[in-house]
Amino acid sequence: MDLPFQDLWLPAVRNRMVLFANHVLTGCPPAVERLRAHAGKVVRVDASGWPGLIPVPPPLTLRVTPAGLFEGVESADEAAVVPDLNVRIDASDPAKVAGNVFKGGLPPMSIDGDGALAADVNWIAQNVRWDPAADAERFFGPTLAEAVSRANEQFTQVGEKVRSAMGQLFDQFQARKKS
Template identity: 35%
Template sequence: MNSRSPFSFVQDLASRLPGPPQPPQWLVQGVQHRLVLLLNHVLMQEPQAMERLARHSGRVARVQWRQFVVALQMTPAGLLDVAPAQADADLRAELLQGSPIDLARSALAGDAPQVHIEGDVQLASDIHWLAENLRWDIEEDLARIVGDAPAHFISMGVRRVLVALHGFAGRRGSTDHLYS
């Protein structure tokens, strides 16, 4: 008896399609440089974080999720820069969750993503410390632009939306078996 789904041809067809198109290099570089600016902005608000990174001056950490890759080099000032293309990575981290929905769901649930790490143990330990302890005070930055009261109002609204999404993700995750 044939136990294949009548729609298995769709899966076969999808597996033969080429992957998503690659973004142009200028777009990739632009996004990476803006990411570095944001990360450095957050790092500069925490001197202890900068001290930890300064100890790794010149080292390179490469992070990959699906086809997206960014290689970051630690600077003597304890900040980050986009690593040169030919730089060897001292630390490689690959996010294992392939689905953007699964990645977003785990982030909303407050779970750390599944990561495969290879390389320098001390660098990995310090980056883990940064991930656990650094927080971007978005409300403070927003207050510089729109003022304290509007920034507080906006951030409270965003927090409520995130709490609702967190609740939805938690309920959805606990009832996934009902839809499988």
């Protein structure tokens, strides 16, 4: 299912996702060093099991740069590029995936392809996390960073409640759909 103006906003969203991933990676120099060894290799990230209510996001194809970061492969080139590694995220329960990510956990995923790259991507997935409090302190100073940290904790609690409510809603929808 295509969304209105998908060709306009989808590339912008994908670019922001790549920028955010690189921002998180630069906070962990060992992760950048691990990726640097795989410069030129391609990773494709795909969401599988996506529920029918929500439009399926297209796969995200990333190339490892010589700097040890990611660059997005242009959508026109994606079909011609053979990935060295496929990462499939189980998105059958988006609320649970979001809850895990908000808690600093991982979504359920499988990784196949180049063994060395798979090992390094798995290490990165297990060990690299975004620290919003550190970012806030860097930009706004320690006083505002503490307020941001408290707000983040409250946001996480709200996210838990939303995740629970969404899970119940999906369960009810699935039960009605079966009957």
